[in-house]
Amino acid sequence: MDPAALRASTRHLLTDIATAAEGWTVAICSEDLLLRASGALLLDCCSLVAGSIGELLIQLEATAGPLLVVCGDDCADGGADALIEQLRSAxxxxxxxxxxxxxxxxxxxxxxxxxSSGAEALCCLQACGQGQLLHALLMVLRGQSCLDPLLRQRLQQPLALRGADGQALELSSREQELIAAVARGHNSREIAALHQLRGDTVRRYLSNLYRKVGVRDQRGLISWSLAHGLIRLPDLHSHPRPLQLGAEGSRHRSLGADRSTGWPAAARPG
Structure with a gap:
C-alpha cells in the first residue's frame, strides 16, 4: 500500500476505534516492548499496559465495564490461553x-x-504494520470476530490427532458430530432423538469414542476436543438444538445408514 494511503487509512481507523471504545477499558499485555509501546502510542483509548498476567490483574482491580485486551503469547507467567482463562475467571x-x-x-x-480458548481475534504479527491489528480491534469493539487470512488457512489444515497412547488417529464424520453434540450440552438420549437412533446405540458409540481417544467420560471428551482444536470454549452449550422428546420425538426408525457419516440417511444433519 502507498505510504500516504496507509497513513490516511490508519487515521480513519484510529478515529473509529476511539468512538467505538467509549466506555471500554483497553489494555495491552505482552513482554514484547514494541507491541506495548506502539499500542500505547497509537491508541488514545489504551489505559493499561502490562508485561505479565499478574501485573494486568492487579491493574484491573480498580476498573469496571467491558474490557478489551490486546496480548501476545509471550508472558512468563502464562501464554494467551492462560491469560484468557484467568481474566474471564476473575x-x-x-x-x-x-x-x-x-x-x-x-x-x-x-x-x-x-x-480454542475463545479469543475474538487472531492477528499475524508480520501484518500489524499494514493496519490489520487496528482493523481487528475495531471489529471486536463492534461485537465481531476477526481472523488473519494466513492464520485462518493454517487453522483449516487438520492436525494429526493423537489418542492417550500417543498414536495418530482419525475421527469419522459420525464421531465428529458426536463431539459437537456433546459440546452443545446434549446427553445420549437427546442425541438419539436428534439422529433417530436407539439410546443404547448412542451410548455404545460414545463408549467406543471415549476408548478411542483415551478418556473416561463426556467431560474428558470435551477437554480432549478443546486441546486438539475440534471445538472452542465459546462453542460449549452455545447453540443447543431444540428437541421434541415426546412420543414422536423419541420414536426410533430403522433406516439405512449413510456411508459418509454413519448416521441414518434421513436423519443426517442438514
Whole structure:
C-alpha cells in the first residue's frame, strides 16, 4: 500500500476505534516492548499496559465495564490461553474480549489451542504494520470476530490427532458430530432423538469414542476436543438444538445408514 494511503487509512481507523471504545477499558499485555509501546502510542483509548498476567490483574482491580485486551503469547507467567482463562475467571466471561497477536511461525498445535480458548481475534504479527491489528480491534469493539487470512488457512489444515497412547488417529464424520453434540450440552438420549437412533446405540458409540481417544467420560471428551482444536470454549452449550422428546420425538426408525457419516440417511444433519 502507498505510504500516504496507509497513513490516511490508519487515521480513519484510529478515529473509529476511539468512538467505538467509549466506555471500554483497553489494555495491552505482552513482554514484547514494541507491541506495548506502539499500542500505547497509537491508541488514545489504551489505559493499561502490562508485561505479565499478574501485573494486568492487579491493574484491573480498580476498573469496571467491558474490557478489551490486546496480548501476545509471550508472558512468563502464562501464554494467551492462560491469560484468557484467568481474566474471564476473575472478571466474568461476558466482560472480556481478546485480540491475540501471533507470529506467523506459531506452532499448529499452539495456534489451535489459542483459538480454542475463545479469543475474538487472531492477528499475524508480520501484518500489524499494514493496519490489520487496528482493523481487528475495531471489529471486536463492534461485537465481531476477526481472523488473519494466513492464520485462518493454517487453522483449516487438520492436525494429526493423537489418542492417550500417543498414536495418530482419525475421527469419522459420525464421531465428529458426536463431539459437537456433546459440546452443545446434549446427553445420549437427546442425541438419539436428534439422529433417530436407539439410546443404547448412542451410548455404545460414545463408549467406543471415549476408548478411542483415551478418556473416561463426556467431560474428558470435551477437554480432549478443546486441546486438539475440534471445538472452542465459546462453542460449549452455545447453540443447543431444540428437541421434541415426546412420543414422536423419541420414536426410533430403522433406516439405512449413510456411508459418509454413519448416521441414518434421513436423519443426517442438514
Amino acid at each position: 472478571l466474568g466471561a461476558a466482560r472480556c474480549r481478546f485480540v491475540v497477536v501471533l507470529a506467523d511461525s506459531v506452532a499448529p498445535e499452539r495456534l489451535q489451542r489459542i483459538w
